[in-house]
Amino acid sequence: MSELLGVAVLGAGHMGADHIRRVDQVVSGARVAAVADPDAERAKEAVGGIGGTGRITVHTDVEAALDAPGVEAVLIASPGEAHEEALLAAFARGLPVLCEKPMVPDSAGALRVVEAEARLGRRLAQIGFMRRYDAEYRQLKSLLDGGRLGRPLMLHCVHRNVSSPRHFSSAMLINSSVSHEIDAARWLLGQELSAVTVLRPRPSAGAPEGLLDPQLVLFETEGGAVVDVEVFVNCGFGYEVRCEAVCEAGSARIGAAHTMVVTAAGGAREEVPQDYLVRFADAYDREVQSWVDATRRGLVTGPGTWDGYAAAAVAEAGVRALGTGVRTPVDMAPRPPLHDRA
Amino acid sequence: MSELLGVAVLGAGHMGADHIRRVDQVVSGARVAAVADPDAERAKEAVGGIGGTGRITVHTDVEAALDAPGVEAVLIASPGEAHEEALLAAFARGLPVLCEKPMVPDSAGALRVVEAEARLGRRLAQIGFMRRYDAEYRQLKSLLDGGRLGRPLMLHCVHRNVSSPRHFSSAMLINSSVSHEIDAARWLLGQELSAVTVLRPRPSAGAPEGLLDPQLVLFETEGGAVVDVEVFVNCGFGYEVRCEAVCEAGSARIGAAHTMVVTAAGGAREEVPQDYLVRFADAYDREVQSWVDATRRGLVTGPGTWDGYAAAAVAEAGVRALGTGVRTPVDMAPRPPLHDRA
């Protein structure tokens, strides 16, 4: 391995450009080796914005980028629809991958990726569930795993965005936004989600016409825990992600972190972040650093393709539940031995 | 009217004794005139514990207590099963009443009380939903009514007790504990609750054998809001009542009040009250003071028999939903004109 891990970044949009900057300027031990985007100009612009270390090639074709000189690992930040092909191409070359979520938007495609990796006989891909790298989530995970509070009984979650992108659909509240809570719940509880119910309050006046926003999404787990998620993507006032784990001997809350308190004009006030890239900036940094470190040691330590598949399968059940209004069981393929829990 | 309103207190148990002390020592403008309890010793003991102002008579019979000299108003703190008879006896005498919750445990009996009062043609009874007198709940109510945050979309509620009394049943989590949230939600939102669903996590190891504890109780309102209530009566660590109102333009949370923060031995810590009589001590004081003040002016200003009936009807639907596991509509009688909203 060379001094710095050579990374091909696929996708040079909002998220891709952020990752290019991160690999170049924040992460230790890696460099951008290639960038691919169907829009060559956009790719060049993203590369131009960084100093860069060594040679960086720019491509419109994914396979060309993977085959470019110096490429030792792949970071997939293209739209979800392009992920399956990119993952399979990386697998074919034996390249380690960090793939932004959703791994693959539909569970059938996601399962094909799981199976392709299983045929390789070793894990190659980490999926970008960055909350697992957030300091507060890790604190909560560690507390739950320590067992001091006993068995978790419920998770109360809140996921709020200031406003939703133009194309956002009612289903996307579940398969794009709540998918974070799906992974977080599976990870925190160490259990699969087995059923989902969706309650639909009368939509907020602040939501675009026709969008069912907010929703209250309720999960049951195979171990008998219950997870409720308020998802509200046009709340107007901030990006808020909170989670309370209610256990047999106590409760733990994260996500209402205090920072600076300003007292002025009759009130004491703390700022609420407006954007997930602000709230989870450190988590993204740690996620990519951790992936680089593990990759340089030949390991995969983060969430894998099975987690990507599970999120897709649960989200699909959630979208069905949103449509029917009734409790909907989650239908999941058997977990391959490669992804057995430790 | 005499200088001090003469109050007959029915019931001299835990709650009755507390009200006897409150009327005698805390509330301005009232005095205990009579006490009734089937257990005469208990009644005498409760009276003996106070200084007392003027003559106090002790009874085992409710009607005798209502007819005792100096009785001008009635405070009912006997077990719920005895309330209907006591209320009707007070109505028959035209005596103003403050009746502890539940007004009447079953909705049929509760409706009979509503109808009896309606036949009188004037309101005589206030029901003991003391949260309406809690400073934080009033702050929240005032904020919601002010309209600054827009229409309320959801309420997230938590109701936790350290441990449940010995006789507590799974149904009582709803018709005894959650009945507070039922009234609070109706009051805060100014809407009736129209359907209820109950999710049942696997019971806590800390709950008595056979008790479905905790539960997640979900209400829908006639106006399209959604209310979720975690009820957990054997949480082991404290008495916690929290409520977050999520509105179109913001969210407001109460019930996580900070008081003294003690930093010692590696942590910053705030005490959590262990008992509802501690958490809502001020609310009980204000409730009874408010009732005495209104009564002396010939008014009824607090929650009335209709609110008592509605709580019973919704709780009954909740208990059915707990049994069936499915969404259950609430069946309510028409609201009599006497209880029209202002």
Place this chain on the structure above:
Amino acid sequence: MSELLGVAVLGAGHMGADHIRRVDQVVSGARVAAVADPDAERAKEAVGGIGGTGRITVHTDVEAALDAPGVEAVLIASPGEAHEEALLAAFARGLPVLCEKPMVPDSAGALRVVEAEARLGRRLAQIGFMRRYDAEYRQLKSLLDGGRLGRPLMLHCVHRNVSSPRHFSSAMLINSSVSHEIDAARWLLGQELSAVTVLRPRPSAGAPEGLLDPQLVLFETEGGAVVDVEVFVNCGFGYEVRCEAVCEAGSARIGAAHTMVVTAAGGAREEVPQDYLVRFADAYDREVQSWVDATRRGLVTGPGTWDGYAAAAVAEAGVRALGTGVRTPVDMAPRPPLHDRA
């Protein structure tokens, strides 16, 4: 003693009118029997605003009020300059007194009151240091007395007002505002204050011309503790009273109580009270109720004339320190046996 303790209220200004309302409508076991104010119209107005129980007489003369029918106790809420005469008149009649702070503005006059009471051979007067009745201060006092945190080493105090009255002088920041902290520190620590230093930051642009506002007032106690007080009476944004006790084994903070948190428009916000009558409303109620209860049992249980004298003596040293800029010892008379600590 009659059913309700008959109270003569001296002074019908802002504070006096509030106490008249409190005795009449909030406190149990007392009634207003007489009101005196040099401005007869103001006294009549204050009495007219309450329902009243029994006969209430209105006076312009203090002695006439004390001699009025039904008067069994005195609440002094007139300006500080009138207190000495009123206290001595009450003592001459053996009437129990609750006297608003300052007991007597100058320490020489205060000492005369202490001595007059000592000659009676029994305590008759309680001084209105209402913080001793605030729930948070009591929690802190109880924690310190319990000894769990070890010996207190320092108190960090903040005392902020939105704005000062027109006549407020630089000395009044100490002898009117900080006098509350002087009493609170003496009470919390159970020690006398032995020296004082005042630091004078460049005055705020929000302070009236010539007013030294804010100030940092530093006390040393006879037991070697240090107390720092920020006093800022034109802070513009709210009425804030905070106190942190730093002890050998931990620290405890009060006065930054959370209540309702409203998240809207990019921030999470809690209201800060604008007025001491709001912040300490419950403390005033408890103070007067406690005084009435003790008085009806023939006792004096609250802070006494010695505490009133000590506050005056320390404040005088503070005003000297403000003028000179140097550390100034507090000169105190010996404590009379009547005021020995338990």
Place this chain on the structure above:
Amino acid sequence: MSELLGVAVLGAGHMGADHIRRVDQVVSGARVAAVADPDAERAKEAVGGIGGTGRITVHTDVEAALDAPGVEAVLIASPGEAHEEALLAAFARGLPVLCEKPMVPDSAGALRVVEAEARLGRRLAQIGFMRRYDAEYRQLKSLLDGGRLGRPLMLHCVHRNVSSPRHFSSAMLINSSVSHEIDAARWLLGQELSAVTVLRPRPSAGAPEGLLDPQLVLFETEGGAVVDVEVFVNCGFGYEVRCEAVCEAGSARIGAAHTMVVTAAGGAREEVPQDYLVRFADAYDREVQSWVDATRRGLVTGPGTWDGYAAAAVAEAGVRALGTGVRTPVDMAPRPPLHDRA
């Protein structure tokens, strides 16, 4: 410049080893090129613990380390007594430096460093005041600079350690611990500190025999602000650093950050960090990353030698004030043009 900035780290103790790890594994764009420590074993051990990129040489001699192949910049983490010589050696070679605090323990030596750099005619050294890189301090600095709260009038600071190292003296509470607040106050206010007073409470039972711990250190600034600092290095319960800036139109507090709140056994609890390397871990990372980034662009952007000198001069006045108990003016050399404020 090579791909990765080659850094010589001087000192391989607790702090040096942490920086070696940081440069190797956390920071982007740099590598460890040489390590020097009088204890060769300790240096080898620190190097052995990292993967390393390229060749790393180990030295017992500072000059040899600076002359080692690949060294382009110097990070000084040796004891304070060795800093002056190391800084001058780096200056002689034109090497950019990041020097841990204290820059030089005594102000005379510190001034020699300032003057040596001034003779070079360009800034070469950044001093390790890492609080300037802490997210909360930066938020506060940005708020103050924005002017929304008006002119700062006071800073209330708290600096607590669980326990002090064995050799810690009473003077070190000021010149080692409070030196952080000295720099933070100068930076936040943009003013020099002009006088200092120290109050000495009776020492805590938890402090070693003879150590004056805690202390209350009071600074006045040239602009008329007042800064109070509680320094308590044997508080026993945690590492707490707090700062409240009181301004003409409001107040802002940092350092009481909430993270995870655990409610169990009667209380709601948050952990307090036990160590400055935990509390300021991110600040150290950002500090070194920022220094590497600036150095690679040929710039010095952080606090400089003048800040190192000022901290030493103020701390010396503080130590004198601790001894005498009286207000002590700070005597400072004129600021050289190289360090003019922007």
